[in-house]
Amino acid sequence: MAKANPARNCPVAAFQKMISGKYKLRIVWDLKDGPRRYGEIRSGLLRGTSGSAEITPRVLSRELKALTASGLIDRKDFGEVPPKVEYRLTRKGKSFVPVVAAIRDWGDRHLSEAAAFVDAAE
DSSP states (O other): OOOOOHHHHOHHHHHHHHHOSSSHHHHHHHHTTSOEEHHHHHHHHHTTOTTSOOOOHHHHHHHHHHHHHTTSEEEEEOOOSSOOEEEEEOHHHHHHHHHHHHHHHHIIIIIHHHHHHHHHHO
């Protein structure tokens, strides 16, 4: 008897698998304001991340391919030399932005409270 695929049977598991990875949510958030080129996405991921390691091109390419495969973003190759490629949110990706906004708002409320609590305790 074959094992059931939890991602197929549980929407939460399927969602978790779709957004797993260090940068996927941040890429979607960065694309909410419109199409971006690879370099713009890369520099956007490096903003506000003092002390974090720079994202490697291989990792960013993998994350972009996964988001494209999941249908959240679309890749448009202009067929030019030098290469010009843009990434943009699909309709599905745009419908995901409020979810990321809710996560961000929750983090603003609750993670900043935790940080303030830790600071007060010290």
